[in-house]
Amino acid sequence: MTSIGIVGAGIGGLHLALYLQQHDVPATLYAELTSQQRLAGRLPNTAVHWGPTREREHALGVNHWDEQADDWCVRHVHFYGMFGARTMTFTGMNDVPGIGIDHRIYTSTLLEDFLARGGDVVYGAVMVGDLPALSDRHDLVVVSAGRGSMVELFERRSDGRPFTEPQRFICTGIFDGIAPQQPIGSSINVIPGSGELFQLPFLTFGGRKTALLTEIIPGGQLDELRTVRYEQDPVRFNATVLRMLRTSFPHLAELVDENIFGITRAEDVLQGAITPTARRGYAQLENGKWVMALGDVSLVNDPVLAQGANTASACAFLLGEAILADNLVFDEMWCARAEARMWDYQRAAFEWTNHMLRTPLPGNATKLITTACGNPEVARSFINNYAAPQANWDILASDARTDAYLTRHGGGPVTPPSAGDDRATTASTR
Ligand SMILES: Cc1cc2nc3c(=O)[nH]c(=O)nc-3n(C[C@H](O)[C@H](O)[C@H](O)COP(=O)(O)OP(=O)(O)OC[C@H]3O[C@@H](n4cnc5c(N)ncnc54)[C@H](O)[C@@H]3O)c2cc1C
Incomplete structure (x- = not known):
């Protein structure tokens, strides 16, 4: 039977491992750290999980924080834009509230879930030089080891380094x-x-x-x-x-x-x-076998739009579905097809994040935010689309797209805020 080796037990590796376990596909997790080591470690991030990630957690049966999050969640997003002396505010309500959860607790809990359900975990750091042996042991090896040195295995995309240095x-x-x-x-x-x-x-x-x-x-x-x-x-x-x-x-x-x-x-x-970087989703080892990249290994986003963990989770499911759909042989054709499915999702998160990182803030982004301040429908969709990066990128990918969207949604002519304009503008979708 097909056996999958997963290197790295962050949200990406864990969601894939739990997904495969749920579908009776043997998976081994190669985890650098035990649960106890994670709990004793430093804060790795301050990640918000948006609605679709929470739905995947529900599907995996790892939605342990639902009750606690009921009244401690990202139900509303209060937006304050300080344009010169003018503060523009709006509040958008998420259809499904997000939750902010400490990944030291989150990943150690999911690791224990995987173990309790009979999962196979091997502890210790895997080196790039170990991968050929792992690829002999498994039908497919997925590298999901975060932003560390293993990223070098995967070629940087030609359009995968829009900035030469961190923007924040x-x-x-x-x-x-x-x-x-x-x-x-x-x-x-x-x-x-x-x-x-x-x-x-x-x-x-x-x-x-x-x-x-x-x-x-x-x-x-x-x-x-x-x-x-x-x-x-x-x-x-x-x-x-x-x-x-x-x-x-x-x-x-x-x-x-x-x-x-x-x-x-x-x-x-x-x-x-962090310097935003996109890499190819697969690579060939010296022994001719192919390995897949998942999560931050293939896409590192600045956290400004809270996309990285959500993207890793979404791609874990896409990869899991690809493994279930076709597991005859994990050759280059298989890898290219799986990569294309993941890149389709990743690309929108990457492009949208990089757009919003630019200084000065692009005119169409300012226009969208300005309109959201007076238009509850635009405010609501802007906030909800943090959970659907493709939707926000569809709107912001060009000035023409933003204008067409705003015209359709009653945005009307917008006066961008200017310095010295101290009117406060608000909208609310509460
Ligand atoms: C300050 C900050 C805030 C953020 N906020 C958000 C947010 O709000 N929303 C969001 O979606 N994303 C957010 N992110 C991004 C998010 O944290 C990452 O995108 C996400 O954690 C990536 O998951 P991953 O599983 O790919 O990698 P990681 O979470 O980095 O996990 C990788 C795992 O692999 C293990 N590992 C590493 N090397 C090896 C090895 N050699 N062998 C075996 N195991 C190894 C590590 O110990 C770790 O457990 C934020 C990031 C930062 C820094």
Whole structure:
């Protein structure tokens, strides 16, 4: 019977392993870390799982956090665009709320689920040099080992490096002392030219906390945070975040209880930068066998639009379906077909994310956001389309597409905000 080896037990590898297990396809997970090691580790991300990912979790029977997330979820997304002195806000409601869940807890729980259902797990880091032996042991090897050194196995796409360097410096952490937005949800706070701040209800150690993800454009008004490392000076770090909230995001500063404000634990901070990169979805080993790439191995997105984990999960299911549909032989033809199915999904997430990363923010993106502020239907679909990247990219891929969409949805003529215009504009789909 077909046997699949999966290297890496992040969300991509785990969703594929659980999917195959559910369909009685023997799968071995090669996991670098045990559950205990994950739980003791550093914050790897502050990922939101959108509706379709939650539906896949439900299908896999790993929706353990539904009850906890009922009133601690991304049901509403409160958008604040600070265009000069003018703040434009709208609130969109997700049809299916997203959840922010600590991946140390999430992946260790799913790993235990896989084991409890009889899954085969081999612990320890797999090296590129180990892959030929694994490919002899399994009919197909899937590499899902994240952004580490194994990515080099897969050729970069010719259009897979739109930027030569990271477009944002990322500073994320879990905080005590920040009340959630009401009605319950997250907030996306955008200062064109300076960066973005995401505030997120987050399920983590100790229960319900708040995650803040700051995406910093060097030289902008959030830049001070780029220069402060938590591990070097935690007190200064917390003070810098608080100052940033007061100065740049006063509506969020109002939610802060200064007596308890600060990073929850030393392990709960992540600072760094990512260069968006797309790679081919398969590669040939020296022994002639083919291996597939899944998740961040083949596509690294800046987290500004919360797409990476959701894309890894979507592609795990696409790959699982491809394995069920045809498992005669995993040759180049098979790999090319599976890659095409995944790239179709990945490409929209990649292009849309990179579009929104550009400085200055492209005119059609500004126009869409501006329109959403006065048009609840546009606001609602913009927010819901975080779960459907193809839909937002269909709208933003060209000026003509954006104009056609806005005309059809009653956008009407839009006056882009200008500096010095301090009117507040709001829309709500609550
Ligand atoms: C700050 C931040 C915020 C983010 N927010 C979001 C968000 O809101 N929504 C979203 O969808 N995405 C988000 N992402 C992106 C998301 O975290 C990744 O896209 C996602 O985790 C990728 O999943 P993966 O399974 O491909 O890789 P990973 O999650 O990196 O998992 C890879 C696994 O492979 C293991 N491994 C590594 N090397 C080896 C080896 N040699 N042998 C065996 N195992 C190995 C690792 O230990 C790990 O368990 C965010 C990322 C960051 C950094």
